[in-house]
Amino acid sequence: MTEIPEHLLKRAQAAREKSADAASAAEPAAASGESAAPAGDSRIPEALLKRSQAAKAATAGGAAPDDEGARGGGVAVAEKVGAMVAAVPTSAGVPVGAGPGGHTQRLLTVVKSGSIQDVKATPVDKVHTWPHLLAAEFVAALAMTAFTFIFSVFVNAPLLQLANTNATPNPSKAPWYFLGLQELLTMFHPMVAGVTLPGVGVIFLILAPFVDRNPSNKPEDRKFATSLMTVHLMFWAVLVMIGSFFRGPGFNFVLPWVDGLFFEL
Known part of the structure; x- marks a missing residue:
């Protein structure tokens, strides 16, 4: 169990003593029909106090209030408020042991909020690899x-005869996927065509x-990359x-519709 600090115990004891003194001083005033607290220290509106005194006088004289709905409710409220104010020890209108501004709240401890925070991940524009990609x-x-299978059915691609080192074919062409590089060799130096440009x-x-x-996937948004x-x-x-289609014997430029086609699939 947490021990109460000594200064808080002394302050509570002083508050109890002042409350007892105020209660003993209020008894003679209550017997003579006067208000227990001075008008300046009272926290009850003046209209409620007058209505309460009138109701008490009417009750002591045996007469019922004229307006039950207006006075009866006001008397009950005034009596309750007066009881709560009398129960709080005051010193010059400020409760005993109150802090700055008359506040009676106390800060007991500070609780870290890390364990009660509900942290949620920020949604991002991403999808899972499976099944989307x-x-x-x-x-x-x-x-x-399927396209490769159908293409192989209609286009014949047989193996050629064994290479004869004594008879070099004319023209000697590389496979079609290397013909672009072979065409560059006819236009530039081998260092430029074979190393620099491909690199x-x-x-x-x-x-x-x-x-x-x-990041867009639309072709109209990526005109530079598409172009x-x-x-x-x-x-x-x-x-x-x-x-x-335009290279014949000696890899010279020919017209296929004049000299023929020197190319095999």
């Missing part, structure tokens, strides 16, 4: 597998997420088509 990727993988492309692809930080990727694909597609 993986379901779409699975459907895309099935579509690409710059790979580095740009690595930096692409940091260059374009637009840049379209230009890259068109540039590479044009190189592949030139190497496939």
Whole structure:
């Protein structure tokens, strides 16, 4: 059990003594019909005090009040308020042991609010990987597998004969996915076409997420990224088509509708 400080015990004892003195001084005044507290110290409105005295005089004389609804309720309220005021020890209109401004509240202890706080996570614009992302990727993988299967049915891709080191084919072309790089070798130095330009492309692809930080998934909101990727694909597609259909013997430029087609799928 918590011990009460000594100064609080002394203050309570002084309050009890002053309350007993006030009660003993109020008894003769009550016997003579006077108010227990001075008019200046009373906290009861003057109208209620007069109504209470009139009701007491009427009751002592045996006469009933004229207005029961107006006086009876007022007498009861006045008597209750007077009893509460008399029960509180006062000193010059201020309760004994009160703090600044006459307040009687006391701060016992400070309770930390960390354990009673209901902290909720702030909602963010995110979705789970499953099923939102993986379901779409699975459907895309099935579509690409079906397209590859159908394409292989209609397009024949047989293995060629064994390579003969004594007879180099003319023209000698790389697979179609490398024909763009082979076409660059006819335009630039091998160091530029084989190392510099492909290296710059790979580095740009690595930096692409940091260059374009637009979180939108709509093409109309990402015109810069869409335009840049379209230009890259068109540039590479044009190189592949030139190497496939417009290069003949000696990898020279030919017209397919004049000299024929020197390309095999």
